Amino acid sequence: MVAAIAAGRAGAAVTVLEKGDRVGRKLLATGNGRCNLTNVDLRLSHFHCNQPEFVRGALSRFGAFQAISFFAKLGVLAIVEEKGRVFPRSGQASAVLDALRWEMEDLGVEVRCGSIVKEVLRSENRFSVRTSAGQQMVSADAIVLATGGRAAPSLGADDSGMLVALSLGHSLVQTFPVISSLRLASPWLKHLQGTRFLTAATIRVDGEIATASFGEALFLEQGASGPAVMDVCRIATQGVRAGKTVELCLDLVPEAGVGQVRQELERRLVMRPDRPIAAMLVGYLNKRLVVPLLRAADLPDLDQPGRNLTGDQLARLALVLKDWRFPVTGSGPWSAAQATAGGIDTVDVHPDTLESRLVPGLHFAGEVLDVDGDCGGYNLQWAWASGFVAGDAAARLT
Ligand SMILES: Cc1cc2nc3c(=O)[nH]c(=O)nc-3n(C[C@H](O)[C@H](O)[C@H](O)COP(=O)(O)OP(=O)(O)OC[C@H]3O[C@@H](n4cnc5c(N)ncnc54)[C@H](O)[C@@H]3O)c2cc1C
Known part of the structure; x- marks a missing residue:
């Protein structure tokens, strides 16, 4: 025109x-x-x-x-x-x-x-x-x-x-x-599908930080979308197409450093030491994220009371909250793309x-x-x- x-x-x-x-x-x-x-x-x-x-x-x-x-x-x-x-x-x-x-x-x-x-x-x-x-x-x-x-x-x-x-x-x-969604490999996507959250999304290509963006993200049945993901989609897809190892790393608490996140987790543990450890994250993060996050931090027994968590486990969880990684397998379909x-x-x-x-x-x-x-x-x-x-x-x- x-x-x-x-x-x-x-x-x-x-x-x-x-x-x-x-x-x-x-x-x-x-x-x-x-x-x-x-x-x-x-x-x-x-x-x-x-x-x-x-x-x-x-x-x-x-x-x-x-x-x-x-x-x-x-x-x-x-x-x-x-x-x-x-x-x-x-x-x-x-x-x-x-x-x-x-x-x-x-x-x-x-x-x-x-x-x-x-x-x-x-x-x-x-x-x-x-x-x-x-x-x-x-x-x-x-x-x-x-x-x-x-x-x-x-x-x-x-x-x-x-x-x-x-x-x-x-x-x-x-x-x-x-400017599209990303396909991710994770057994948790069905559970996470539809969950929206604010994040700093970083793409690592062969382990090196390649690009990052801040904004809303959304889990889909086969991956993730939302402005933060669409912003980083190009570099991630290029990496996958070049045969490199590409990860989407989600920072779920972008406003705080890892030390502050750990302190907040400790404070929440003291509040409800006898509740199952998942209770510690309720009110801090979207509830649908909690179980996959605890699993990603390698916390096996989610029913145990929070007071049983070791210092190492707490530190691992704080790290995952700041850097939750998903292997990227490609971009989403043309129907999800803007360009x-x-x-x-x-x-x-x-x-x-x-x-x-x-x-x-x-x-x-x-x-x-x-x-x-x-x-x-x-x-x-x-x-x-x-x-x-x-x-x-x-x-x-x-
Ligand atoms: C959901 C969505 C949101 C977007 N939001 C933004 C935004 O906010 N800002 C931004 O900068 N970009 C945005 N984009 C991207 C932007 O819309 C496109 O980059 C832009 O429209 C490209 O303009 P174009 O004229 O090259 O192609 P198009 O806008 O696609 O126009 C091409 C036209 O050619 C016609 N055509 C195709 N083949 C033939 C043929 N063989 N014979 C006759 N006619 C044909 C098509 O029917 C179409 O009308 C968005 C894209 C999508 C899908």
Whole structure:
């Protein structure tokens, strides 16, 4: 949509071919319906691509300020929240979509829904596009392929656009789900499923700390999710894919050091020395976490009274509360993911125009490319920035 607007503003006659029955379906789901539309901290380290410098071209032309002012000019005012995240002031993703749709309409952009792009052919400096709708090819001087990634197939995502690019000679960096849940190996997951808690989540790869995040986490039947886990999912999945040993380490008492946790456990033991040891943790942690934690601390007889705990056992339990480890076996499914790592290889794309180096006139925008951003507005920022640059460049060829 931003590519269509940029091309329309540059004077091109634009047609949007959309597979679904409406444009921008995924946009409505973003930011839990609030649309985290960009982030004021756009350091390149928040973006991931086989060529880390690739994103610089589009982001330097269309950064967070340009995104905020682009939407302000369309009537969508923004507010900045914690960690630099920018949301529409109205708190509604639908306002962002309305503004984009109306601007396309005002520019005379033709939108054809229910048109799945099946094939793109190039001959004599023109493109012919075969879609699922009707026999007639759509012809164009230039094309922007903005078909998104594979995350959230229920919202219409698939790899059909990537296949079109492959058929034109482009290559693909292998894709995997990011900003997603993690699959864990633990016999306790069925018991823990549905339990939410605040945590500092750390990923260890071959024993070394690789990344960490703080926030809410949630156990699932086969793993864990929630913002803290989604933040660290990319590095964990990369490690697993590289054949390394990856662990998710949960700190259940991030506000205290291990010594303080031990003191608190001792204080709680003195309160109820004759109750079973599990009673010691009730009111300190979510009850569903208690038995698996005691087991992880290697406390075998959970029915024994708290006063029987040895100093060593108490110290072990304090350590587990601060560093509860789970082997990671991979990322969750595409349905749980918010973005796609990998995509069309950027080596064959000009960073300043997003035009193909292999097929003149073909441009790329958004998640279809091998670019993904951290959680926090980075993926939409990439979609707007690359869309703007690609649409503008494509229009100059018409
Ligand atoms: C639940 C959820 C929440 C998210 N929240 C945020 C957030 O708050 N902030 C953020 O920055 N990012 C967020 N993201 C990520 C963000 O939505 C995507 O990175 C962004 O939408 C990518 O934009 P895009 O235009 O490249 O692709 P998309 O938004 O996926 O759009 C691609 C469009 O192309 C159409 N299409 C695909 N193939 C074809 C074809 N062959 N022919 C015709 N049409 C086709 C699709 O139907 C779709 O409408 C979230 C993602 C999800 C799933």
